[in-house]
Amino acid sequence: MATKSGIIGVVGLGYVGLPLALAYANGGLKTLGFDIDEAKSDAINAGESYIKHIPASSITEQLESGKLAATTDFARLSEVDAIILCVPTPLDEHFEPDLSYVVSTIEAILPNLRAGQTISLESTTYPGTTEEELVTRIEAAGFEVGKNIFVVYSPEREDPGNPEFAATNIPKVVGGHTEACLECGKALYGSVFEQVVPVSSTQVAELTKLLENIYRSVNIGLVNELKLVADRMGIDIWEVIQAASTKPFGFKAFYPGPGLGGHCIPIDPFYLTWKAREFGVHTRFIELAGEINRAMPAHVVRRCADALNQQKKSVNGSKVLLVGLAYKPNVDDDRESPSYELMDRLTEMGAEVSYHDPYVPVIRPTREHSHWAGARSIPWDQAPISRFDLVVISTWHDCLNISELVNWSNFIVDTRNATATVPATTRQAKVMKA
Known part of the structure; x- marks a missing residue:
């Protein structure tokens, strides 16, 4: 479970992941960003921004403070206390969900999980994904979710280019696989977000995001x-x-x-x-x-x-x-x-x-x-x-x-x-x- 002394891992450094990593670093938590794209990790470590509305100075500031770094080495996930997944969830040519990025990312992190970590999925998806794709695989790897590892779902609510809202002043919905998971999720997001909105399950949190965009x-x-x-x-x-x-x-x-x-x-x-x-x-x-x-x-x-x-x-x-x-x-x-x-x-x-x-x-x-x-x-x-x-x-x-x-x-x-x-x-x- 993340605390102010914990280390946060953000997987996927795109329009959602990079602002989130910066939010945690700015909040005083050591943050390690992960991406399969070496160009992104190299850019961050060089203090460069590849997203126009994110100034390079915000990256440089956190690099110099020692709170931010990026890597393509997923073995380093064992160093972090919480892992937040921010990967794409597109549609295929038949307008059906393509969870290949979520599944491949879960498979990539499994060998590097350790007891005590909190894993949060932020990618928009259908109700049941967290249980079906994360929990089942993590438990098959030998962990007891809710006992020695904790799984939550918290939908991203980024609005790129909107100056009124940065990551941390947008209320953060979070649902856990168990009550213990929810408590870990509240601690994870409560460490930097101004308001955390707990809900009764990961399915409720998943459907909340869909309702917002369907509306x-x-x-x-x-x-x-x-x-x-x-x-x-x-x-x-x-x-x-x-x-x-x-x-x-x-x-x-x-x-x-x-x-x-x-x-x-x-x-x-x-x-x-x-x-x-x-x-x-x-x-x-x-x-x-x-x-x-x-x-x-x-x-x-x-x-x-x-x-x-x-x-x-x-x-x-x-x-x-x-x-x-x-x-x-x-x-x-x-x-x-x-x-x-x-x-x-x-x-x-x-x-x-x-x-x-x-x-x-x-x-x-x-x-x-x-x-x-x-x-x-x-x-x-x-x-x-x-x-x-x-x-x-x-x-x-x-x-x-x-x-x-x-x-x-x-x-x-x-x-x-x-x-x-x-x-x-x-x-x-x-x-x-x-």
Whole structure:
């Protein structure tokens, strides 16, 4: 069980794991980060950040204090008092859970476990995963969970790029395999988090995370569907949402877009739909929201065709610029970004597609869109931007200048209402909402 004198091991140093490791180090606990990617551990040990919204200075500070280090040597897990797993849980091509990263990580840590450690899974997954995948394997290795080793589930709640919330001021839900496990989990997270929310089981904690993201997916699906209706009626859905937001109770604003992105909302709901089938339940509401959200890139591409038609041009042979490759504003996280699908669809229709994103200067290799790896963001300058027949605003970062973009562009398809401040006469001449 972790104490202020304990050592924390964080496995997986991505968008969840690195901020968590820094939070523990900053809280005064010696923290050792683990990752199979040697480039990440090397970067951390050199005081470098590979995530744009995490300053290198925050890493350097903890390195110099002796509270932070990183390694690819999983044998060193025996040195730590608590092991927190922050590994990906994607979907496969059939929209079913892919737990290969969780399973391979558990198998990698098993030979290095010792009595007295607390193991926490933070990866989003279906209810029962902690019991089925962690507890069974740990007990098969000869440990007694709840007696000489302790297992909990605590869903990550990171919101990259949100300055209001750092890791430690977001309430931390935790569920244990046993009461003793829960007490260890409370001690582990209570050492740095301002508020710990204990629940009665790991399954409750697992479903809590799914509910949070399903809530968002369903409501985004609702406003995306309303956007289509409003477009047909000649109504600006953004103005409608703004007006509805003045109601001080019973309404929370959600906003439409070109599709869902990130590693949570497009993926997590399907973990529950898959598990629900085991119990004979068809989660129609969740699946309908997913269907609507997945259809949005096709809608945006149709609007692109409409915009080009207004200029007496076809998609085939046109030069199209996507502004914003990251899935949300002010971060460099492009996982599951709908921008990739827009680029793919437009390219398949014969367009010559480029992108601009100051947060993603070069496209890194990804599982789903490896063919775009190595492509570079074009400069933010009038000469290159004015050469495009169409600009599509897919994600809008605060650092970008909308007046410049409108002045430089021939025509814009705006999926994010970024042009709301542009004079109405200019919008009517050069902008189409999507």
